[in-house]
Amino acid sequence: MDYELNQFGQPVGLLLQDWIPPVFPPAKVLNGWGCQVEPLSLARHSDALWQAFSADDGRMWTYLTSGPFADVQAFNAWLDRVSSGVDPQFYAIVDEASGKALGLAAYLRIDPAAAAIEVGWLHFSPALQGTRLATAAMLLMMKNAFELGYRRYEWKCNALNLPSRKAAQRLGFSFEGVFRQATVNRARNRDTAWFSVLDQEWPALEEAFAQWLSADNFDEAGRQRLALSDLTRPLLAIKDTASSLL
Template sequence: MNRDIYINEFGQPLGPIVENWQGAAFPIPKLLAGWGCRLEPLDADAHAQSLWQAFAADSGAMWTYFSAGPYDSFRAFHSELATRAQQIDPQYYAIVDASSGLALGLASYLRIDPKAGSIEVGWLHFSPALQRTRLATAAMVLMMEYAFELGFRRYEWKCNNLNAPSKRAAERLGFTFEGIFRQATVNKGRSRDTAWFSILDSEWPDLRKVYEAWLAVDNFDANGQQRQKLSEFMRK
């Protein structure tokens, strides 16, 4: 029998006791910074222009699996960001390159459940300049770090099951695939099956060491190209 399974006086199996569980703290929007990345609470006036320009570099494919957009005008885009910036759940951040000060992507916490100790990262929208970069990974690590500091036990990643790049990104970051919720929602008029991934608080300390090793300056050459892949550090 699994040592984490307990049998009560009725012969029924139960999960392990969570000692002194009081729940997690709700995230307070604040600056998160590290490894050349700044996660700034979303502010339409501060971030919309650079995001609009960064997203314009894409052919349009980046909007396919996104729940909103594309937008016909900067005014519509700014209005959408202004509305979302006022929300608490989802709670939005702009991903900013600290060296240039430009916002290159968006991310959010959502389905925030302190009582259950569960929080999701989502509404991920990375411009071409941010995709597959050290900065993108740094942003994800900073968001994980803050969530686990707040006491969350479970950090979730969900995406359209047909969104192969998103699924690969979750696996690259060390998330565990948990399964598929069939016909979970309707997105832009199309049925969506949702793939679920997670990282647990017990896994975080070892994963953080891996992220720190990969993000280290000496793992990148003068052109910003990685010397070793994150997957290689994961294997070690």
């Protein structure tokens, strides 16, 4: 039972014993599994990101609110602006072996009072998409949020963005529904699909990540033996069955 009765016999939420709101996430480097998630820096990351994003034919920007950019100057101007922000708090996803930034991610809608935080603004270059490095980056950011004391970790995306909806569930986010006509993006309607992971779900999910990332789960060619989705699917509170019908 996720409630109790007050003195009037009304159901109220469970009391959080010794409740202390988490701190605002400090901008720091997160590293593990060959990945570094670094606070975004124009000077350090712009050249590698421009090169990595230039390999895309434009489709990676379809569901985002920014880009594609006409030239490197326009890209750097945008990068400079977002790197100086507090919320969203942008990070570069860096391949530890090469030292090159291959993508972007951010914490946003950071609400310590509610102990809720969202991951978003995901810009994954073709070199990052579908890789172990990309999964490690998402794990590092999720792990950091829960270790800071956040109770709710959110993922939201355009409801028509099927790859993002599938990625959310693969990473262990449970589906919470679609907010109809949630916003307008590029003069088009956007319905938004909501997903979340709760702190009480994190320990089992962390074990699933550890099992998937273990060296013996990959063969000599780097191919996975057991899919992450096979490990996370049983942990989902609610599944996004509609995503397969889009």
